[in-house]
Amino acid sequence: MKPAPLLMTTPPTVERLRLGPGRRIAAISDVHGELDYLKGLLEKCALRPEDVIVFVGDLLEKGPDSLGTLRYVMELSRQREVHTVCGNCDFWQNFCDLPDDPEQDAFYLRYLVGRNRGWGDGLIAQMLREQGVAIAPDMDLAAAKAAVRENYGQELDFLRALPHILETEDYVFVHGGYVPEKGAFACMKLDRYRAVARPHAKWTVVGHWPLVLYHEDVVDARPIVDEDLKLISIDGGCVLKDDGQLNAFFLPDMTWTSYDRFPVARVKTDQAANPRHWYIRYGDNAVKILSEGAEFIHCRHLRTGYEMDVPADHILTRDGDRATVNDVTDYRLPLRAGDEISVVRRTGRGIMCKRGGVSGWYDGELDE
C-alpha cells in the first residue's frame, strides 16, 4: 500500500516520549548535510551511552552530503537512543509518495537540475547519481522516482516515520514553531518564530531560523534561551553562513557547545570593542558603493545609512554603484592577550574571527 503523502495542510504528527526523570538530552538542529560538522560536534559532546540525541529537523539539503548524513543518523539511531523531527528540508518521501501532478513534477525537475537552488546536489540527486541516473531537463522523472523507490526503501521509510513534533514529559521539539493548529508544514517552516511565538507550557526547542538573524548589530550564533516564552532556539547557521556553526543544546542542563571547522589561535594583544557596529545580512543587504580598493570596498547600507568597509569579494550582485553583499560585520571583538579565537579568514586589514559564537574582527597579531 502506498503511504499517504505529506501535504501542506496535513495536521502535524506528534510523537510522545517518556524518557524518565533527569534524562540528559542533546538537541541538534539544521545539520543540512554537513556530515563532518555533525561528526565533529558529536565528538565534542562526548555523550554518555544513556544520553538521548534529538535532531530538531533539517538534516538534509544545502550542504555537501545529504545522503551520507541521513545514513549516518539512521545508523546512529540503531546504536543508541536518537529521535529526529522532520524539518522543511527533510520530507523527500514525497518525491515518491505524491500522486502524479505536473506542477509538482516541474518543481522537482527544477530543483534537481538547479542543484538544490545552487547549493549543490540534495538528497534525491545524490540517490539518483548513486544509481547512475542522469539528471537533465529532459530526464524521465517517473523512472527516476521508480529508481529511488526501489533502491532506497529504508531511507524513505525512515523519513516517512519522522514526527513533526516530539513531546517528552518536560520538553517539546519542533523544527520551525509550535503551531499544530496550522498544520504540519507551518510547524516545519515558520520563519522568525521567536518574534510571533506565544509562551509555552513546556520548554520548546526549535531550529530553522539562523540565530544570527535575530540580531541587528552583531553576528551572534549562540543559542537563545527565552525565559518568558520558554523557547530555546538553536540553529547556528552551519552551511548557510560562511562563519556558521553547529550547536548542541543540553537539557536539562541548559548548557550548550558548538562545532565549526575554523583553526584556533591565541591573540597577542588586547583589543577593545567598537561601541558602534553593524551587521549587514541576507535579505537586508543592499548597499551603495562609495569607494573601492583592491581588497575592500567602502559602502553605505541603503536601509540604515550605516557605512562600513566590506571585503570586495563579498559582493553578491552589482549594478553600477548599487550592490548586494554577503553577510558581514564591522564589529571588533573585545579581546585580551592570550584569548583564543577561531580564524575564519585573514585579510590585509585584520582577521575575521569568532569567539564563543560571536563573529567579528581582530586587528593584532596571532601567537602561532
Ligand SMILES: [Mn+2]
Ligand atoms: Mn528549516
